[in-house]
Amino acid sequence: MTSILSVRDVSKTFTVRKSRTQTSTHALAGVDLEVEEGEFVAIIGASGCGKSTLLRLIDGLDFPTTGQILLRGQEVTGPGADRGVVFQQPNLLPWRTVGRNIQFALECLRVDRAQREGIVRDVLQLVGLDGFEQHYPGQLSGGMQQRVGIARAYAVRPSMLLLDEPFGALDAQTRVVLQEDLERLWRTEQKTTVLITHDMEEAVYLADRVVVMGSRPGRVVDIVDIPFDRPRDYDLRGTAEFGRLKTRLWHALQAGMNADVA
Amino acid sequence: MSLDAVPATATPGVSVQYVRGRQARLPLRHRAWFQRTLVWGAILVAWQLFAMNVGPFFFPTIPEVLAGAIESFADGTYLTVLASFQQMLVGFALAAVVGIPLGLLMGQFKFVDFVIGPFVNAFFVTSLAALLPFIILLFGTGFEFRVAVVFLFAVFYLIITPAAGVRSIDRGVTEMGTSFGVGPVRRLWSITLPGTLPFVITGLRLGLGQAVQGMVVAELWVSIGTGRKLLSLGYARELGQFFAAAAAVVLIGAFLTALLLYGQRKLTPWAGDVEQAVSGAR
Amino acid sequence: MTAQLSTSASPVVGRAVRAPLPPWKVWGWTVRITLLLGVLGAWQWYGTQGESFAIPPFFDVVEAFWEGIVSGEFLVAAAGTLLTMVLGYAIAVAIGVPMGLWIGSSRFARNVFEPLVHAAYATPVSLFIPVIGIYTGLDLNGRVTLTALWCLFEIMVSTISGVRSTPVPLIEMGRAYGAGGAKLYSGVILPAALPLVVVGLRIGVGRAIRGAVTAELLLSAANLGEVILFAGSLFDIPKLLAAIIFVMLLGLVLMRIATLVERRATRHLQH
Incomplete structure (x- = not known):
């Protein structure tokens, strides 16, 4: 196993200037993280711990103040098609049909038309949405929209998937269904995945390794290995081991919060 | 998640900058004041050169406009402008007194909206200037005429914007009121009026612009007050003073608009920009 | 997860059966029509009293209106007014939309030009009526210029806010998938700006017709403006009112058409 992604001593400081006053916020301080090829890593933390910032840095939408982010040994200099992103909101273009939304990502890669249509069919089948190619996003439920978002990420054949709280805006039942689908997808595609979440159950259920982040400043406080075999099914969530791991994450999260936050 | 939600592109009003390494400030050529000084300066220079080329009968030079401003102070033109604005404010106040309650009624009661809404909308979009020759027949050419024109130009903005405001009040808030047993009077005072206030002020602002437009059109039409002065300056080709006088109208209008904007920020600090919300209606 | 396609039925009242008009609507129609008939009736009654020379009986105005239509006078004049309006509007669109796109998206253009655009937007265009003839002449050129100025800044401001209204998450999505420069504009920013641009174009139509009529009344008498002014100078009040109502x-009608076009242009966004 080789390391595909290395986050080395990364810090990120935001400076917000509003007329005369200038405030600096340390979103991340000294974060180190290695992700192996084919691994599923979940990053969990309370609101404001900088976990989404970390994902933005990995995706190249933003740059670290200090430190380095290496993807296959190359420093990240900007967004690229080697990383497929699923956002918290589906972020679909409302004026394009489902099929054309997925094609958007392929157009950016200059994939030719005939090929694009084939890929769209494949990924829609993968996420269980075949037949919805001609629908507009506004005609789909939130869960289906997020499936389109996942399909779009798969369409670009990335070397790794970045998921930024992809199920955070969904209702509890839909969330479980999509988690199971994602687990199945991960098994069939074996794609390196980094999942940002605040849901401890989601992290334990899906990941091989859970990174717990603390806040103010954002930093890694613990890394927990999840030993469960795959395929994982719903009953796993009821086992004692599952509960023990969730409890461990809870205490790590508590420890990661500074005393000033309740 | 406050930190993570910081957008990458700067939102207007608040400049958010991402600091990378030591490069904390924008280079000089990217800063607003520098670009403005450069381009606006260039525009002024081009204006001056152009005016010197074509001569004062076609376009005034900058010194001529400044001299025109001094002249306008001396010969009372600016007092005329102030007097015009006073009369405009009478018509505008009348429009506010009639329009805002009507708008609130229209927003609150579907029935009222259904009955008078179509007529209000029809007048709102159509060309009111065509009515001028008829208004003269009704009111003559004096004070009443100008008040009537300003009223007509402004009143529909003052109906439609508050109406949109009432409709924009969150249903949930109204239901909360109902479930706490809030009566109709209390609902008007505690929910409807505060919720509508930003829209009312925005309506006043939009209506004011129309009122100034109406004031100018009316005074040009019957050649009186500021309109008369502008016409005679135009005929005499005293363009320096013409632009100085026209600038006064624009500046006083801008001052009144700024007052309303200031009031909007002070009185309704919780509300964002509601102008977008009503732009679809225009 | 089931395939739940959103049907836009109201959650409170199912519309399975075509219900009869609710009582308030019946009353509404009654009052609306009564109001209209009442106003017209009062007008007719007051006009036949002959108390004010400014208010002729309503049916005299209807007659003058019919006369104006069948003699073709109103229609010929309307054609001229529409020509003025279309030319002015086209100029305003040709300048306003590209400038708006530029100011909305370039930091330089925003810094330098946006304050100027807002100043111009707040300036009453009618102020320039006394001098506009010096630069354009008083004929068609002058009227078209005035019309263009009347709607130019509305279109520009609307386009600017359209470009600004593109949700930041969508732009980030585009960037995350490697859309740069041109692709980001054609694929994300312009389509997102479209609804507000179209709103601006619709409001521009209303402004253009107002500008054209104002120019024909105040700058130089022509077309429909001339018809109104001529009838007014002869104190032919029924015809004056008929022409005003026609305008x-x-x-x-133009605003109605513009609204329909707007709906069509943004139909795919309404689900």
Whole structure:
């Protein structure tokens, strides 16, 4: 196993200037993280711990103040098609049909038309949405929209998937269904995945390794290995081991919060 | 998640900058004041050169406009402008007194909206200037005429914007009121009026612009007050003073608009920009 | 997860059966029509009293209106007014939309030009009526210029806010998938700006017709403006009122068409 992604001593400081006053916020301080090829890593933390910032840095939408982010040994200099992103909101273009939304990502890669249509069919089948190619996003439920978002990420054949709280805006039942689908997808595609979440159950259920982040400043406080075999099914969530791991994450999260936050 | 939600592109009003390494400030050529000084300066220079080329009968030079401003102070033109604005404010106040309650009624009661809404909308979009020759027949050419024109130009903005405001009040808030047993009077005072206030002020602002437009059109039409002065300056080709006088109208209008904007920020600090919300209606 | 396609039925009242008009709507129609008939009736009654020379009986105005239509006078004049309006509007669109796109998206253009655009937007265009003839002449050129100025800044401001309204998450999505420069504009920013641009174009139509009529009344008498002014100078009040009503109806019809075009252009976004 080789390391595909290395986050080395990364810090990120935001400076917000509003007329005369200038405030600096340390979103991340000294974060180190290695992700192996084919691994599923979940990053969990309370609101404001900088976990989404970390994902933005990995995706190249933003740059670290200090430190380095290496993807296959190359420093990240900007967004690229080697990383497929699923956002918290589906972020679909409302004026394009489902099929054309997925094609958007392929157009950016200059994939030719005939090929694009084939890929769209494949990924829609993968996420269980075949037949919805001609629908507009506004005609789909939130869960289906997020499936389109996942399909779009798969369409670009990335070397790794970045998921930024992809199920955070969904209702509890839909969330479980999509988690199971994602687990199945991960098994069939074996794609390196980094999942940002605040849901401890989601992290334990899906990941091989859970990174717990603390806040103010954002930093890694613990890394927990999840030993469960795959395929994982719903009953796993009821086992004692599952509960023990969730409890461990809870205490790590508590420890990661500074005393000033309740 | 406050930190993570910081957008990458700067939102207007608040400049958010991402600091990378030591490069904390924008280079000089990217800063607003520098670009403005450069381009606006260039525009002024081009204006001056152009005016010197074509001569004062076609376009005034900058010194001529400044001299025109001094002249306008001396010969009372600016007092005329102030007097015009006073009369405009009478018509505008009348429009506010009639329009805002009507708008609130229209927003609150579907029935009222259904009955008078179509007529209000029809007048709102159509060309009111065509009515001028008829208004003269009704009111003559004096004070009443100008008040009537300003009223007509402004009143529909003052109906439609508050109406949109009432409709924009969150249903949930109204239901909360109902479930706490809030009566109709209390609902008007505690929910409807505060919720509508930003829209009312925005309506006043939009209506004011129309009122100034109406004031100018009316005074040009019957050649009186500021309109008369502008016409005679135009005929005499005293363009320096013409632009100085026209600038006064624009500046006083801008001052009144700024007052309303200031009031909007002070009185309704919780509300964002509601102008977008009503732009679809225009 | 089931395939739940959103049907836009109201959650409170199912519309399975075509219900009869609710009582308040019946009352509403009654009052609306009564109001209209009442106003017209009062007008007719007051006009036949002959108390004010400014208010002729309503049916005299209807007659003059019919006369103006069948003699072709109103229609010929309307054609001229529409030409002025279309030319002015086209100029305003040709300048306003590209400038708006530029100011909305370039930091330089925003810094330098946006304050100027807002200043111009707040300036009453009618102020320039006394001098506009110096630069353009008083004929068609002058009227077209005035019309263009009347709607230019509305279109520009609307386009600017359209470009600004593109949700930041969508732009980030585009960037995350490697859309740069041109692709980001053609694929994300312009389509997202479209609805507000189209709103600006619709409001621009209303402004253009107002500008054209104002120019024909105040700058130089022509077309519909001339018809109104001529009838006014002869104190032919029924014809004056008929022409005014015709102008206002023309404005209404144009706005109606503009609204329909707007709906069509943004139909795919309404689900």
